[in-house]
Amino acid sequence: MTRPPTATGSESLLIRSARVIDPVSGLDATRDVLIESGQIISIEDAIIADADRVIDASGKVLSPGLIDPHVHLRDPGQTHKEDIASGTAAAVAGGFTTVCCMPNTDPCLDRPEIVEYIRAKTEREGHCRVFSVAAATQGRKGKRLAEIELCDKAGAVGYSDDGDVIESASMMKTVLQTVKTTGKAFMQHCQELTLTKGATMHAGSVAMKLGEKGWPREAEELIIERDIRLNRTIGCRYHIQHMSSGNSVELVARAQADGIPVTAEASPHHLHLTHEAIESHGTLAKMNPPLREQSDLDALREGVADGIITILATDHAPHHSDEKRNPMCDAPFGIIGLESAFSLYHKALVETGHIDLPKLIELMTINPAKLCNLDKCGMGSLAVGGPADLTLIDPDHSWTLGDEHLVGKSVNTPFLGWSLGARPVMTIVGGQIKWEA
Ligand SMILES: [Zn+2]
Numbered sequence: 358m359t360r361p362p363t364a365t366g367s368e369s370l371l372i373r374s375a376r377v378i379d380p381v382s383g384l385d386a387t388r389d390v391l392i393e394s395g396q397i398i399s400i401e402d403a404i405i406a407d408a409d410r411v412i413d414a415s416g417k418v419l420s421p422g423l424i425d426p427h428v429h430l431r432d433p434g435q436t437h438k439e440d441i442a443s444g445t446a447a448a449v450a451g452g453f454t455t456v457c458c459m460p461n462t463d464p465c466l467d468r469p470e471i472v473e474y475i476r477a478k479t480e481r482e483g484h485c486r487v488f489s490v491a492a493a494t495q496g497r498k499g500k501r502l503a504e505i506e507l508c509d510k511a512g513a514v515g516y517s518d519d520g521d522v523i524e525s526a527s528m529m530k531t532v533l534q535t536v537k538t539t540g541k542a543f544m545q546h547c548q549e550l551t552l553t554k555g556a557t558m559h560a561g562s563v564a565m566k567l568g569e570k571g572w573p574r575e576a577e578e579l580i581i582e583r584d585i586r587l588n589r590t591i592g593c594r595y596h597i598q599h600m601s602s603g604n605s606v607e608l609v610a611r612a613q614a615d616g617i618p619v620t621a622e623a624s625p626h627h628l629h630l631t632h633e634a635i636e637s638h639g640t641l642a643k644m645n646p647p648l649r650e651q652s653d654l655d656a657l658r659e660g661v662a663d664g665i666i667t668i669l670a671t672d673h674a675p676h677h678s679d680e681k682r683n684p685m686c687d688a689p690f691g692i693i694g695l696e697s698a699f700s701l702y703h704k705a706l707v708e709t710g711h712i713d714l715p716k717l718i719e720l721m722t723i724n725p726a727k728l729c730n731l732d733k734c735g736m737g738s739l740a741v742g743g744p745a746d747l748t749l750i751d752p753d754h755s756w757t758l759g760d761e762h763l764v765g766k767s768v769n770t771p772f773l774g775w776s777l778g779a780r781p782v783m784t785i786v787g788g789q790i791k792w793e794a
Pocket of ligand 1: 519520521546598599645646
């Protein structure tokens with residue numbers, strides 16, 4: 358059972374004249390919002406009340422707190438890259454009030470003690486809420502089931518072996534059957550291993566030119582096809598992480614049309630960059646799955662516009678600069694993403710006319726909340742009596758991503774120097790202002 362968010366704030370806040378957008382109720386209008394003791398007390402045209410702090414939000418957008426269902430906080434085990442304190446500081450600096458952390462930690466997040474460790478450490482040091490996505494197999498090795506039922510009781514909000522695929526079809530079938538009994542989702546890192554051994558980047562012209570081993574689209578598509586086929590009769594909630602191939606969008610659309618419970622997420626880097634970024638950014642553009650071609654990028658954006666991809670997730674993957682300075686074959690995969698995510702999604706999807714701002718908010722609030730069953734405790738929406746998790750956004754902001762905006766421990770991003778627009782300017786978690794620009 359997912360624990361409901363606790364009310365944390367004792368102070369009262371009155372936010373005046375914001376454009377309040379709540380995709381769940383369909384509200385999109387200028388409103389005042391009063392917050393007290395960690396809860397939303399009222400949402401009205403005009404509120405007359407005393408508050409410890411009054412915020413003039415005219416010209417700003419007030420959204421349910423942003424939720425990222427896919428981050429790597431590196432805690433426990435690799436806290437030189439990130440930890441719960443630094444990762445959640447990066448999260449609130451990006452407007453996120455909740456993040457869900459992946460299980461590729463050391464020790465692996467595959468048992469209830471580690472779920473409890475993350476819960477307790479977040480309570481002590483966290484700037485936002487953190488929920489655990491626990492491993493589906495022991496040590497993420499794909500051989501034996503992890504303690505899924507016990508992790509569920511401890512508060513895990515989903516299951517994944519992220520960082521690795523579940524290679525065996527037989528184990529995958531068992532995982533889907535077991536996770537189904539929890540009512541949570543299984544989230545797959547889709548990578549057929551025999552096609553990607555030693556691969557560093559997309560199998561295409563740039564890999565050929567640089568003499569790098571390629572990671573072909575088919576390696577993602579084969580796993581998606583296999584899993585959809587297995588899940589056809591099982592009906593577990595199945596979620597595809599960090600989708601990279603344009604063909605994958607078609608596979609998901611077909612499965613959804615057939616009524617199979619499949620969802621998918623896209624990441625900022627796959628919505629903006631192609632394999633050519635490797636030539637300019639080197640290992641800062643080394644991702645797993647890799648950056649692909651313009652046609653894939655276009656298909657992912659279209660997939661969002663068409664309602665096939667319904668969730669946005671950063672795959673925030675902090676790495677120390679020394680590790681990213683290694684040669685291509687030795688450098689780790691992935692980039693950070695929390696601090697710049699909202700503006701990058703806005704640039705890729707809203708500024709290009711693929712979706713509007715209320716839709717973007719839906720993809721970053723209620724949809725990830727539903728993926729992780731967090732909607733059941735009032736997260737992902739704005740309702741009187743619900744948790745006061747809110748993000749204030751300046752839709753007319755204009756800024757250039759610089760070192761000063763990166764507050765986590767790692768700085769591995771190819772987006773430094775990018776001109777960006779709309780940006781979160783205040784993050785309220787449980788009624789407390791945890792960050793403001
Ligand atoms: Zn992954």
